[in-house]
Amino acid sequence: MLAELAPANFAPSADDLLRFAPETILTVAGTLLMILDPLFAKKTPKLFGNLSILALLAAVAGTAGAYTVQGSAFSNLLVVDGFATFFRFLVLAIGILTVLASYRYLDLEKAETGEYHALILFAIVGQCLMVAANDLIMIFIGLEISSIATYILAGYLRDDKRNNEAALKYFLLGSFATAFLLYGVALIYGVTATTKLDEIRTVLNTPGNVPAFTMVSIAAALMFVGLAFKVSGAPFQVWTPDVYQGAPAPVAAFLATGPKAAAFAIFLRIFLTAFQQIASEWEPLIWISALLSMTIGNFAALTQDNLKRMLAYSSVAHAGYVLVALAARSEIGTAAAMFYLAAYALMNIGAFVVVIHLAGKGERHLRVSDLAGLGRRQPITAAMLTIFLLSLIGVPLTGGFFGKFYIFRAALESNLIWLTVLGLLNSAVAAYYYLRLLVVMYMHEPGDATNNLEPLTPGLRAALILPAIGTIILGVLPGFVLNFAQRSTIFGAR
Amino acid sequence: MQNLWLIPALPFLGFLINGLFGRKLPKFVINLVAVASVLLSFAWVMKVFMTAGDLGATPVTEHYFTWIKSGQFQVGWDFSVDKLTMIMLMIVTGIGSLIHIYSIGYMAHEEGYYRFFAYLNLFMFFMLNLVLGANYLILFVGWEGVGLCSYLLIGFYTFKQSATTAGNKAFIVNRIGDFGFSLAIFLIVVNFGTLDFTQVFSAAPGKPTGTLTAIALLLLVGACGKSAQIPLYVWLPDAMEGPTPVSALIHAATMVTAGVYMCTRSAVIFTHAPIAMETVAIIGLATAVFAATIGLAQNDIKKVFAYSTVSQLGYMFLGVGVGAFSAGIWHLMTHAFFKALLFLGAGSVIHACHGEQDMRHMGGLKKYAPWTCITLACASLAISGFPFTSGYFSKDAILSAAYGHAPWMYWVGVVTAGMTAFYVWRAFWMTFLGEYKGHGHPHESPWSMLAPLVVLAVLSIGGGFFFNVPHMLDSMFPVAEGVENMNLTYISVAFGIGGIALSYYMYVVNTQLPESIASAFGWLYKLIYNKYFIDEIYDATVVHPTIEGSRVLLWHGMDQGVIDGIVNGVGTQSKSIGGVLKLLQSGNIRSYATWVVLGAVALLVIMGVSALGFAAGVGR
Amino acid sequence: MNLLDLLIAIPGIGFLLTLFIPRKQEQAIRMLTLGVSLLTFVLSLGLATGYRTGQPGQQFVSDTIWIANPEIHWHVGIDGLSLWLIILSTFLTPIAILVSWRYIQDRSKEFFAFLLLLEFGLVGVFSAWDLFLFYVFWEVVLVPMYFLIGIWGHDRRIYAAVKFFLYTMAGSVLMLAAIIFLYNRAGTFDYAAILSGIEGGKIMLSHGEETLLFLAFFIAFAIKVPLFPLHTWLPDAHVEAPTAGSLMLASVMLKMGTYGLVRFCLPMFPTAARENARWIVVLAIIGIVYGALVAMVQPNMKKLVAYSSVSHLGFVVLGIFSFTQMGLDGAVYQMLNHGISTGALFILVGFMYERRHSLEIADYGGVSTAAPWLATIFLITTLASIGLPMLNNFVGEFLVLQGTAQAHFSWTVFAALGVILSACYMLWMYQRVFFGELTEKVKHHMPDFSAREWACMIPLVIMMVWMGIYTQTFLPAVTEANVKILNQTGTNAPLRVSLPAAGGHGHAR
């Protein structure tokens, strides 16, 4: 029996370890933070942030290193390809920005910094795993690491009622949706006897498996529930506004970008490799979900008065745009989704950073009207927010525009004409509520919130300026990122 | 090279100097610039006249530059002079010079002295352009330009609401005419591909009558506007709000005759469009009668002359309409003499009476202003068609041609002539005889004003005799087969003298009579006195509905109501959709979970159904 | 880096430079922006002098790859169509800056910077030869204008600014969809390549596709023009915008719409353009008459001028869709004319606002007595606006109407009504504002022109006269470009020239 089980080669090679380097680095760093926490938490609260940034930068280097030895690792459970690398870079960048955005917030709220940063790092470990996973087990575990870490982060200020509620909702609904995802995984396993994406595809591509298609479709639908939930695509977006609104602002920024990007990565990977064969089946699902997300997100955001909630609805709408790219189910569509996610991450974090800055202690100033006169009191902050908002609207020379352009290009190429038209009209609707912020910021007289606004701290400044520069670069010279995305759409399995 | 451009350019230079620097220049410099520029222009006209040779055979044409060129269409800034132009040039520059001189005295105490002369010079520029233009577009430039100057000068007293309103009215009514004129131009280009007079006229005979009739009628609309014919005459009486020299120059002698000139210029087109000709004649005749009746009952001396102008212009149109183009031009010329004189004389009278214009407050001026009295008498004789005065010749030529065309036109014309004599002399008697009923002490005008009066008086009396226009123009317009019947002449003269006598009886001998007649025919008198209520009718049927309709229906109704209503409605609706969507977000975890389940069910149904179909499809 | 690149780059660099000057240094900011815009203008004259008529294709071409995949080029160049529109933009920007010299005191740094950004976008729009690039500039223009209206405007500025942005946005997203669709079909964004592809049959569009594409472009442009009934953003935007904003909006930005129609709608979708011309022309004529009628009853000077723009732009659209050489030439000429004369009107109204702080006609009266030169220049501008010969608008209106007459005489009859009505509303307004008794309030608030104001107005007046009399400076290049466009639409009907026939027989219609 043992002989029967003996594998040819299971000991991880050096390359395997290198391919796993970012996760290793971050795990070690996270653990280190936990150890250092009791020693330094009181004296040097900034230490943990600095250390996490170092760790994340090291992980970036690790990712780059891993990219040099592309291939599968650990019995084909992981696959380091361009796609994975792109998203690893992305979530790491999101991590860095989140950490930068958190310094002042943690300071104001007098929150423990050690665990906070450790959890962020662990969440990123989970996300890095997800994006590089080639096996539904790995995806599941990565997803859970990321999710559990973010459940905790969402309720990090445990004495804050909003935090509690956000965490509870996120946790309960998240687990609920995960159960659906798992059920889908189970069914896929039942049909194909494997959980490896490439193998699933091979099985499905084999002629003679026709009867299985019904089951596969059902599995795809169930997995869609779980994945759409994670990316807050309609009709599974319901949790998003409540959780973003309730969670600590930097965490909300992180939630809106990091887990979402990673979830989209696996969404793309699963649906475009494993389920590629039945693409014509799930395309209508994505189509409907995309349209619903855009519409619900944009229209519901029109009347929002709470900045975080508005950004939450906006993030639903943006998930809709990315789903449009997915509906195109082509390489261009994938590249478009990747590019868009990058652009979206930058502009969204940027916008959230302004909210963090504005909200102040206890997140008192979260109303749209609190932005009044920001253009007068802090022109630089306002200018940065303007860049992000214009990018969110999709005005040229910003990353948001180019991303949107690229998505709709992919959609049109796949003949999704009506989806494109509706999507574009939606973005005109969306312009309204983003413009409203601009209006308040520049055209209203300063109010209580802006008059007593403290100057930007270095961390926040960096967290504002870096995404702003990034947004502009993605808009003006998208070539580099775009090329990377385009080269990386060939999934490892192919 | 005759350097025709100098003719309009000189007044234009005057305009520039006075317009740009007039405020800082001393009065005599302004006078000098204004008058000299026009006189020089007159001199240049005479020089051209002397040296150009036989204009009938070889018109002088000069091309300066291409104005508009688009595809094959091209319009140049071209001037040309033929006999018709020459006559017009002489009238315009000649009378223009006189009136400039007259204005020195008349306007001496007005504010904005420089402005007045600048405008006057500008008017000369445009009028000369109009006359000199070798194609319809250059003519149109002048046409619009004189309209502008007319607008400016009518509204010269900018603080007077009535004056500026009259200016607007003049411009806008003229615009309605220009609407027709411009459509005519478009039709000409569409059909002829060019606007050059020579090319158009040489090609015109070959064009279908319908086309030519359309063009001619549209030209007529333009002419009606500029020359104050029915139904567009309404602006001219109001135009008397302007200073009197303006009334004389623009609204009597020159500008208003532009329509006649234009029709005459387009004679080739008109003669090939009999219906249009008939229309011209009828409009002319109707205007002549209509305006004359109104003139009978006016008390404002300038208004009397204004309606008289309208009426006389009707005569000219009658002449053109019956084919007697040269007679029309002849009357244009003599009318320029005597009507300019009448207005200048009226100006002198008004000057004498310290600005009073109501004849009921004048009287007995004979002894205070003898020169004015004499010269005005000359003009009145001329307009009444007293034998051997200028009016006698030209009116006779028109009437006899009208008789040749249709005898009833002659009879209507003759009756009108009688009325003309009556109201002009009525004005004369009311002004100069009897007792002075005004305020202050009336006085004679200065010599700068009287000298032009005298010159014009001479021309009014002898102008018809000296300048036999039909003879001059007979190479261009063969004299219509006039009916050589001296009886017709006697009849018209008799009507004229009869009108004079009747007015003498009513206003000198039996001064109670007018009032009793007025009360006897109360409604008729009221109708005529109020100019048939035409202004009021226009106001009620056109102006008011347009403005109120625009305000209520278009602006508030359409723009703000419907269109913005839809636009804003989309906004509000979007927001309320958002409001509904928000309600789905109840905050309750269990209902959220329900949405997830519902979504899952929906997906399962969709996927299951389509997968079954897919499997079936593959299975087949 | 040729001249055209420089022309686009300089305002852009100027914009960035301005951002780096401390906001306290207001005078320095003003001087810098004025200097930059003047430099741009002077350089732009080089386009006019360097432009060679009779040379096929566009000139001053600069073509480099901007983004490799999808292949997007920095492809700029000019032809007769864009040449004067570019110069119009560079000509008006320094004037806009001068106009705002004193008026803008609050946040002047942003204001002047935005003006330069606007110029950057405008020059770019008119020179872009790549559809993507065109769209980029098209949208870039939107942003500074939004802020100009929203921050420095009057009372209802926010409503106006948002309305302006959303209206335009709604149209332009459709255009974006169409551009992408074309790209997917043609594999390139290059205007010339697409054009030749369509002409040569390499890009096959079904009838329905062509119509939809045409409409997508058309609606975007029609909103910008604006064509009735998509015009209601315009009065609000104009009334609320600061003077410089109204100036740039009316004079140049509206032309983006008409330029787009000529540049893209006609040659790229000739069949659809011809088929849809009928109702478009009807809308244009409605716009002409409607705009004029509504303008007539406006109690607010700026609103009046705004509605007059609706009317004037109706002429432009009419000319474009007459599909005749004259109509198209006139339309393009009218774009320039409208830029000059309506721009001047807005400036003048702005000057009056600076003095009396009111835009209501009823608050004025007798101004000509208090400020004769102001009145004079206003009058000249008014006359230009109502199309008096020897001033610029006449030429444009004449050509448009003439071209229309050639296509369809009955259209002309209705359109020419606009000429009558324009006189009505302009002169009525002029009378109420400038004539009449001089009230005390007006008397003390109405000094005549200052030197700076003269500096703004003199160039404009000169242009009005120049363009009215010596059209040959401008028209040849325009005609040449239009010939090409009409050939592309296959509808350049020759003028029926009938020279004096030998036998006296002209040919009948």
Place this chain on the structure above:
Amino acid sequence: MDLAFFIVFATIAVISAVNVVLQRHPIASALSLVGVMGAIALLYLQLGAEFLAMAQIIVYAGAVMVLFIFVIMLLNAGAEVRRGRSWTAQLLGIPALAVFTGLICWYFQRGFGNAGEVKFGGFTGGSAQGVGYALFTDYLLPFEVTSVLILVAIVGAIVLARKEMD
């Protein structure tokens, strides 16, 4: 006996599960859940997953459920109070759930109706040895990574549950 075994324990599982849903008091629910888990553990045995059956009993029914009960006790959670309601859950939830269950079952019957039978000993790879071997060879990575997951859970529990020290 296979079928009988299945029917017995499936019935127990379903009844316990229904009880979980129907009981108003959390403790009752928790105990019912333990019942479900126990029944499932036995079914695991039938399916040849010996190791999992044990783990199910020890980890799930034992540790996890003890944790639940511990918390219930700690919070002194009584029977639930009917305050506030969700119409959505009631109105839409029941039909949705019915359709959901029906559909899934139908699909299962359709897709796996003749996929074979389960018998004791039909598959024996699920011994501790078999599972352990797989875990430390092919599934080494997830096994190791799970430690991160657990670390996160520990950190989270500490962060959230501890009281303010100062």
Place this chain on the structure above:
Amino acid sequence: MPDALQMLNNGVPISWYLILSAVLFALGVAGFLFRRSIITVFMCIELMLNAVNLSFVTFSHQHKLVSGQIFTFFVMVVAAAEAAVGLAIILTVFRNRATLNIDEISSLKN
């Protein structure tokens, strides 16, 4: 009823296991939807996970592969971790609001 007794000795069709798992899953969902105590709701999630596990193990049996059981193993681990974190979250909620009624945790809405 020898036939019926005989049948009891037969093997169990795979689909029955699956249907059992579906029923348990549905009961879990029902509990989530209709129970008001947060702790019960959480337990219902555990129930759903158990249902999923059951189908994993069933498939593992069907395919004669251990990988399904491995998956189940990880699901158990995750469930345990979730339980720890979830209960901690419930604890904080209770501490701040003194209620475990899920319907009362709905201050963030619209």
